[in-house]
């Protein structure tokens with residue numbers, strides 16, 4: 001481990017930490033010596049099962065609830081934040097009712113704003129943050145209106161935060177994964193249909209979709225995205241801010 005990837009003495013917030021990319025990011029930070037983690041997820045039971053060796057505050061709650069952040073006196077001081085909690089949606093615009101639109105915006109955008117704002121307040125000076133956007137916020141596909149619009153807005157939010165944070169040495173970057181093998185896919189109706197077409201074999205459905213959609217013919221593992229989040233948080237990326245790191249197996253080329 002080089003000095004650039006040493007997080008000893010640092011405090012970090014991770015939202016959506018109970019599963020997938022967020023859990024992998026929490027484990028990555030723990031493995032790289034972080035002193036204290038504040039982990040937030042609405043699934044408190046799953047959050048409790050996440051094994052980390054550092055000092056850890058686990059908060060079960062909804063990132064889209066302003067009261068959660070108002071009540072989080074123990075949040076700071078922080079050095080880093082991973083604004084990651086998100087949900088999927090798959091309705092075409094004509095079939096997307098307003099409640100579904102709002103449900104997605106509430107978590108993916110309002111929740112990210114509240115998390116990012118809390119982190120900016122809790123990081124007293126220099127530091128770094130990463131938001132988990134998506135390539136769906138950059139490349140249009142049918143059925144991704146709410147999800148894609150929320151992620152496009154999140155990329156812009158990160159860029160504005162990067163400009164606002166820069167004078168005090170606070171860097172803000174985004175990762176934009178394509179497909180990553182996590183439970184989030186099971187929320188998308190088209191993926192449930194695809195799994196049914198593959199006789200319930202989820203792995204086969206995911207592999208078929210990756211081979212069809214990506215030049216590399218594979219989706220990423222959550223640990224791969226966590227490594228990129230770790231890189232962007234680390235001192236190795238000291239001159240990188242406002243960047244969007246796309247990891248999509250070439251899908252958007």
Ligand code: NAD
Pocket residue numbers: 015016017018019020021022040041042043061062063064084085086087088107111132133134135176177178179180181182183184185222
């Ligand atoms: P996941 O479902 O495995 O993990 C998401 C976590 O966020 C879960 O633990 C969930 O309980 C939590 N969460 C959801 N809504 C919440 C809320 N309102 N308050 C608190 N916690 C909440 O999915 P993942 O793939 O790890 O997703 C993480 C992020 O990565 C999301 O923002 C997602 O949009 C993004 N992303 C995922 C993929 C992919 O293919 N998996 C691709 C691009 C971007």
